[in-house]
Amino acid sequence: MAEMLTGNTSAQTPNSGGKSFLKVDAKFPFCKGCGHHHITHAINDALVKLDAEPRHVNITSDIGCVGLVDVLFDSVHSFHTTHGRSTAFAAGIEIADSVLADSKLKNIVVIGDGGAMIGLLHIVNAAQLNVDVTVILYNNFLFGMTGGQNSSFSPPDFVTATTPRGNIIPPIDIIALLEGANAGFLARKTATDADLSDTIAKAIAYPGFALVEVLELCTEYALRGNSIRGNKLAEIIPGKVMELGIISDKRDKVEFGKAYKNKFPRPEKTAELKESGIVPRYGNSLEKKTGIVIAGTAGERVQSSAYMLVQAAVLCGANATQKNDNPVTQGSGFSLSEIVMSREEIYYTSIDKPDIIIASSEDGVRELAAQGVFSRAGVDTMIIIDDSLDVPECSGKILRFPLRRRYSPGNAAFVGILTAVKTTGILPMEAVREIAAGQKKAESLLSLIDRVVADN
Ligand code: SF4
Numbered sequence: 159m160a161e162m163l164t165g166n167t168s169a170q171t172p173n174s175g176g177k178s179f180l181k182v183d184a185k186f187p188f189c190k191g192c193g194h195h196h197i198t199h200a201i202n203d204a205l206v207k208l209d210a211e212p213r214h215v216n217i218t219s220d221i222g223c224v225g226l227v228d229v230l231f232d233s234v235h236s237f238h239t240t241h242g243r244s245t246a247f248a249a250g251i252e253i254a255d256s257v258l259a260d261s262k263l264k265n266i267v268v269i270g271d272g273g274a275m276i277g278l279l280h281i282v283n284a285a286q287l288n289v290d291v292t293v294i295l296y297n298n299f300l301f302g303m304t305g306g307q308n309s310s311f312s313p314p315d316f317v318t319a320t321t322p323r324g325n326i327i328p329p330i331d332i333i334a335l336l337e338g339a340n341a342g343f344l345a346r347k348t349a350t351d352a353d354l355s356d357t358i359a360k361a362i363a364y365p366g367f368a369l370v371e372v373l374e375l376c377t378e379y380a381l382r383g384n385s386i387r388g389n390k391l392a393e394i395i396p397g398k399v400m401e402l403g404i405i406s407d408k409r410d411k412v413e414f415g416k417a418y419k420n421k422f423p424r425p426e427k428t429a430e431l432k433e434s435g436i437v438p439r440y441g442n443s444l445e446k447k448t449g450i451v452i453a454g455t456a457g458e459r460v461q462s463s464a465y466m467l468v469q470a471a472v473l474c475g476a477n478a479t480q481k482n483d484n485p486v487t488q489g490s491g492f493s494l495s496e497i498v499m500s501r502e503e504i505y506y507t508s509i510d511k512p513d514i515i516i517a518s519s520e521d522g523v524r525e526l527a528a529q530g531v532f533s534r535a536g537v538d539t540m541i542i543i544d545d546s547l548d549v550p551e552c553s554g555k556i557l558r559f560p561l562r563r564r565y566s567p568g569n570a571a572f573v574g575i576l577t578a579v580k581t582t583g584i585l586p587m588e589a590v591r592e593i594a595a596g597q598k599k600a601e602s603l604l605s606l607i608d609r610v611v612a613d614n
């Protein structure tokens with residue numbers, strides 16, 4: 159993690175040279191006076207102070223008004239998740255990066271007190287693991303976006319939409335709770351603290367789990383029935399002054415990725431291991447990053463055929479990614495794969511405008527329509543479809559082939575892929591043949607390739 163942080167983490171004025179990670183025209187959607195303004199700017203200032211490399215930063219947002227934060231940032235990765243689960247998503251991303259890759263990604267979670275209440279154990283678990291995730295907890299003591307309801311962080315006597323006569327349940331002290339989970343870095347600040355960004359920078363730089371609870375006001379709902387002031391938030395619990403500042407900064411803890419690699423060192427790349435990978439042997443004719451969406455019916459080898467195409471692309475010296483989708487029932491309904499191929503490294507694996515769409519069954523067409531894939535087709539999108547099917551009105555060039563009738567339903571997706579390869583010439587068919595020759599059913603796959611080559 160240290161590699162991405164080249165700047166200082168002190169309370170000095172940032173040597174930013176006007177640099178910002180926020181969009182130039184970022185329009186903050188928050189209500190007037192909302193603490194979210196201060197905290198979000200402080201996160202940006204912290205990243206500037208750290209001189210962070212944007213491609214090594216990922217902001218994962220939770221649900222609520224705080225869920226609008228990630229889109230305000232430019233150039234960094236961002237990920238909007240389900241309510242309360244943002245820390246779990248970020249921990250997963252971090253573990254993949256630290257265990258499987260070079261651990262350069264810095265993961266920051268932005269979550270409200272509502273999300274922290276719903277997903278509390280995810281935060282505790284991330285602290286236990288000591289994954290290199292920094293949680294910025296926007297604590298305004300209530301659910302803002304849904305109408306100002308009580309949360310587990312609401313102080314005693316707090317008036318909210320669901321506690322009109324005052325809250326009677328003691329609030330969670332998340333700092334104390336996480337100290338119990340042996341968290342490495344814990345801090346509590348208020349949104350208007352002048353040095354908030356310094357604390358956030360230290361939390362981000364900390365090599366392991368860190369959480370900064372930032373006390374703030376929801377001006378829309380908290381001011382209605384409560385006489386509180388933004389500069390007195392540490393005293394919001396009657397009879398108690400909450401400790402502010404850095405409360406824990408343990409330097410003897412080992413970050414999860416390091417601990418994992420220490421315990422399970424990766425084997426040296428032996429000659430044997432190297433040989434088991436795909437060594438490019440062919441060229442390709444990819445003129446640009448190419449997105450292909452293949453959809454058919456579960457059990458008709460949609461995803462395994464797509465994987466053969468990905469392997470063939472790598473055999474041709476291209477980079478390739480594959481994302482699969484199917485219903486929870488796994489063995490029924492649709493099956494879908496999205497493939498991206500490029501001569502360049504692929505940082506964005508989604509397909510905004512597909513270059514090729516392959517639909518091998520009615521289930522596939524239905525799902526492509528439901529996911530808006532047809533409506534995102536452009537005039538130059540090639541649509542290869544079984545000749546028994548109709549396509550919703552869309553741009554794109556439709557090519558109909560008897561995929562199911564002539565080659566059988568079980569082969570329709572694979573034949574659709576072969577047809578795309580043959581029609582576009584993006585990869586040599588020999589590369590697909592070589593990958594097919596290594597499969598369990600090599601004989602029938604190779605004979606299919608011969609038929610498709612002869613037929614079209
Ligand atoms: S509803 Fe509350 S938390 Fe949401 S933007 Fe408005 S003031 Fe901020």
Ligand SMILES: [Mg+2]
Pocket residue numbers: 270271272296297298299300301302
């Ligand atoms: Mg809240």
